[in-house]
Amino acid sequence: MSTSSRSAPRREKARAATIDEIKLTALTHMRETGTVDFRFADIARAMEMTPPALYRYFADRDELLSALIADAYNDLGRVVAEARDAVPDEDIGARFLAVAHAYRQWARQEPQQFALILGLPVAGYAAPVDGPTTEAAQRAMSQLSSLFVQAIERGVLGPPRLRDVHPVIAECAAQKNEHLATAIPPETFQAMLHTWSTLHGFAALEAYGHFDWIDEAGRDALFDGHARLAAEVAGIPAPNTARHD
Structure with a gap:
């Protein structure tokens, strides 16, 4: 093996390590400043680099932001999938609760990443x-929708509480069904959106401190009831097993 061929993997590893360091530095900056915005100069200063040196790794701030957003979605998707898959496959109700609780916990533990992907858009x-x-977002969000599909396929999904569907939502459902092996009825598609927005609303309020006036045990109980109510309204079956947090 030539010297040049041996050095190529070393260069690739060094480049990958620097990219990881840049992303970690950007995340650390966001956590310390409580914002999801930054300048290249901020990251370069923290890494004792010159701003032009960062352009060897990212074309501009937006490319770095895109990498951070994709990482955040991938991390959320991994956490939620691991929680779901730790519950018996046949207990869809308990799997739903596991997904809901994992979503909430991730938002609490990673408020900057949560804000980066599901908060206000970064200016510019x-x-x-x-x-x-887009790909990372679709993978992460599919962890919830896959439970609805699974419930449909097994014949255990009940009708949602609200069944009147606006034509625009019905059209969105039809477009999504073009890419699915199992069609999702418009009223269930609407229920999925209701469920996600319901869980997200609680997670956002808590992540940004609006439930701090309730102690942790109270918030845990409140969220568990919140998630169970969302599942019931959407037609998700009740869990067969008790949840142990």
């Missing part, structure tokens, strides 16, 4: 169309 940033952020 536009995600690339059909880029890594």
Whole structure:
């Protein structure tokens, strides 16, 4: 093996390590400042680099933001999938609760990443169309929708409490069904959106400190009831097993 061929993997590893360090530095900056915005100069200063040196790794701030957003979605998707898969496959109700609790816990533990992907858009940033952020978002959000599909396929999904569907939502459902092996009825598609927005609303309020006036045990109980109510309204079956947090 030539010297040049041996050095290539070393260069690739060094480059990957620097990219990871840049992303970690950006996340640390966001955590310390309580914001999801930053300048290249901020990151370069923290790493004792010159701003132009960062352009060897990212074309601009937006490319770095896109990488951070994709990482955040991937992390959320991993956490939620691990929680879901730790529950018996046949207990869809308990799997739903596991997903809900994992979503909430991730938002509490990673408020900056949560804000980065599900908070106010970063000023001046536009995600690339059909880029890594879109793919990562679809993978993360599919962890919840897959439970509805599974419940449909097993014949255990009940009718949602609200069944009147606006034509625009019905059209959205039809577009999604073009890419699914199992069709999701419009009223169930609407219930999925209701469920996600319900869980997200609680997670956002808590992540940004609006429930701090309730102690942790109270918030745990409140969220568990919140998630169970969302599941019941959406037609998700009740869990067969008791949940142990």
